[in-house]
Every structure is written in structure tokens, then in C-alpha cells.
Amino acid sequence: MHNTVKNLIYIEELIKSKANHDKLPTIIAVSKTFPIENILPLIEHGHLHYGENKVQEAIDKWSNIKFKTSIKLHLIGRLQTNKVKFALKIFDYIHSLDSEKLAIKISEEQLKQKKKPKIFIQVNIGNEDQKSGINKERLDDFYRFCKNLNLDIIGTMCIPPNNGNTEKFFFEMSKVNQELNFKELSMGMSGDYLEAIKNSATYVRVGSKIFGSRT
Numbered sequence: 001m002h003n004t005v006k007n008l009i010y011i012e013e014l015i016k017s018k019a020n021h022d023k024l025p026t027i028i029a030v031s032k033t034f035p036i037e038n039i040l041p042l043i044e045h046g047h048l049h050y051g052e053n054k055v056q057e058a059i060d061k062w063s064n065i066k067f068k069t070s071i072k073l074h075l076i077g078r079l080q081t082n083k084v085k086f087a088l089k090i091f092d093y094i095h096s097l098d099s100e101k102l103a104i105k106i107s108e109e110q111l112k113q114k115k116k117p118k119i120f121i122q123v124n125i126g127n128e129d130q131k132s133g134i135n136k137e138r139l140d141d142f143y144r145f146c147k148n149l150n151l152d153i154i155g156t157m158c159i160p161p162n163n164g165n166t167e168k169f170f171f172e173m174s175k176v177n178q179e180l181n182f183k184e185l186s187m188g189m190s191g192d193y194l195e196a197i198k199n200s201a202t203y204v205r206v207g208s209k210i211f212g213s214r215t
Helices: 003-018 036-045 055-062 081-090 100-113 136-148 166-179 193-198
Strands: 026-030 049-052 072-075 093-097 118-123 152-158 184-186 203-206
Touching: 003 026, 003 036, 003 193, 049 055, 055 072, 055 081, 081 100, 093 100, 093 152, 100 136, 118 136, 136 152, 136 166, 152 166, 166 184, 166 193, 184 203, 193 203
Parallel strands: 026 049, 026 203, 049 072, 072 093, 093 118, 118 152, 152 184
Antiparallel strands: none
16 A cells, blocks of 8 residues: 555544544645656545645646546635636635635636636634735625625635644634634644644645655
């Protein structure tokens, strides 16, 4: 058995032992920067959810494989408005909606392509100047704006500040998500996915714990 598959199975078992809600979270194998040869063992194992940061990399890597399978691709990096039409062709989920301008562009493009991706609103839960995302005080209004554009908003996503208070921000994000009655919550990466799961994350983005470090 390939190491990536062993790593995935170990994480799945760990999650089963730690999850505090009925629906087990979906593991997004973050395959960004890794060539398809590194990912094939997971595909052959049957894993379906993969995360990419860049639209062009995803197109180059996945175009020959994705449409012959049930694989679901998640855009977990920032999406520029000039890449939206390309993103919608290959991604099933967008985790980084962070502005009205981007929401309008996605709405226009999904009409043209007759395809509606599932979308997470990125929340700047720590109100950090250097990070993208909607401040939680604006989230309710922004969600209504997106619904008026007929976007399929399924939940929120956050990347907490790297200041040692990760679980505090996960708890806060979970509370905000519940207040808006969202069923899905995307948070947690290789270093903190177990803390995210304790706080009701339904999608976790795990890269290095599956694929190892990129050399």
C-alpha cells in the first residue's frame, strides 16, 4: 500500500475517534504543487475530494482525469475575477468567496456555463489586515447579497490567526456558522484539523499529513 493511502487511512481512523457529530467531515486532500503521479494512488484507492490553490495548475493537472471520474475539485486558494470562467469549468467547490465583485462575476459566469459551484464564504475571523475574507460583522449582509445573485452558498471557511489561539477562533467560527444556519463549515489544515473537527468542521483541508512536505 502506498504511503499516501496509509496516511489517509490513518487520518480517517483518527477523525472517526475524535468527531463529536454524526456526519464525519470530508477530507480534502490538498494536492496543490504535487504532480498527478503523486496523487494517483489516492485516486486508485477511491478518494474523491482534492484541493488546489491555482486555477491554471488545476486545469493542467486534472483535465485529463477529472471528467472520467466522480472526483470533486475544491478551489481553496484566492480566486481572481479574471479566472472565474476557467475556475467554473473545473472546480466543483469554491472555498474563497471574499467580495461583492467576485460574487457578481461568479453569478454572471454560472449563468453562461449553466453550472453552479458549491461556495463557501471566506470569513476573516481574526480581522487580520493581511488576510482576505469578510469580517463577521458584515457576514449576514454579504450572505443576503450572494443569495440575491442565486449563488449556492453552503457554508463558511476560515483560516484562523497563527497566534496560538486557534481553537478559540474555530469555536467562534462554528458559532457564527450556526447562527446563519449553514450546514457546512470548511476549516482546519494538517496542523489543526482535529481542533477544527471538535468545533464542527465538515470539511478539512489536509495536505502535508497525506502527501508529505514538498521538496
